[in-house]
Amino acid sequence: MDGIDLTVHEGEFLTLLGPSGCGKTTTLMMMAGFETPTEGRILIDGQDVTHKPAFQRPLNTVFQNYALFPHMTIFDNVAFGLRMRRLPEAEVRRRVYEHLEMVQLRGFERRYPWQLSGGQQQRVALARAIVNSPRVLLLDEPLGALDLKLRREMQGELKKLQRHLGITFIYVTHDQDEALSMSDRIAVMNRGRIEQLGTAAEIYERPRSRFVAEFIGETNLLPARIVEQRDRSTLVDILGIIGRLTTHRYPQSEVYASIRPERIRLASSDEPGVEGRVWDTVYAGPVVQVLVHIPGTDEPLQVIAPPGTHLARVYPGEAVRLTWDSEDVVLVA
Secondary structure (H helix, E strand, C coil): CCCCCCCCCCCCEEEEECCCCCCHHHHHHHHHCCCCCCCCCCEECCEECCCCCHHHCCEEEECCCCCCCCCCCHHHHHHHHHHHCCCCHHHHHHHHHHHHHHCCCCCCCCCCHHHCCHHHHHHHHHHHHHCCCCCEEEEECCCCCCCHHHHHHHHHHHHHHHHHHCCEEEEEECCHHHHHHHCCEEEEEECCEEEEEECHHHHHHCCCCHHHHHHCCCCEEEEEEEEEECCCCEEEEECCEEEEECCCCCCCCEEEEEECHHHCEECCCCCCCEEEEEEEEEECCCCEEEEEECCCCCCCEEEEECCCCCHHHCCCCCEEEEECCHHHEEEEC
């Protein structure tokens, strides 16, 4: 880790997002108490828990492999933490049944983990984690072992559960779609640092670095040259299209322009555009991806168009003129 400084708000769904090896799980393990930082502090509600063992912290962790006890019934798995706290058995039963109902597993309490599907086992792990009413729930790639359809179903259930409980969720994933659809805020991590922290819209629409622009969704990174800079605007030349952007100052004149594929369109006869030739088209159901070769660029320009539009009906080898609006351009160093 390299200078992590992060404040998570109470009741927030915050996601640590990044590629493998970027430090997101290490960050989570330090919060949980399974790793001790060599410097710095970890505070929960203002209380320093940096050197407290995991069981003395007001949080629980849900892992990708569920970590259920195979020799225990579903009821006993969920009840384990409550019994460790020596709560009365009547209270244990009440809370276990209440939380099994919450995760839609009432009636499964006599079964064993090996008798359940992956999605059901994940729900048991969630019930076991929240039955102790933690202040914070840490989730380390909890849906990674599920198939795509079930994963998407569980994403909705997790978000609904978090809103219902009001518990702070800190969620680790490398899945961009998962992070964008579930999170109140996202911390994009790279090489042990937080590259950018913000809402899903801020991260996607206004990436602050080349890494964030390329990692979150698809984007086109085009060579650009700053022509003029004022206090609150920048005149920039992108492949011959000159536009004025609202952006901060850049110390260098050579930058990249990040433009999302869905923001590129066919140019009309009275507006500036870049000439290119269609290299390939890919039908993807709700959208058509069009790859256009532009002279002077290393990679084909990616354009996304809804089926039925003129841009979605072009064919390989066809000449096209493309353009974009200045407000859809983000400059990155």
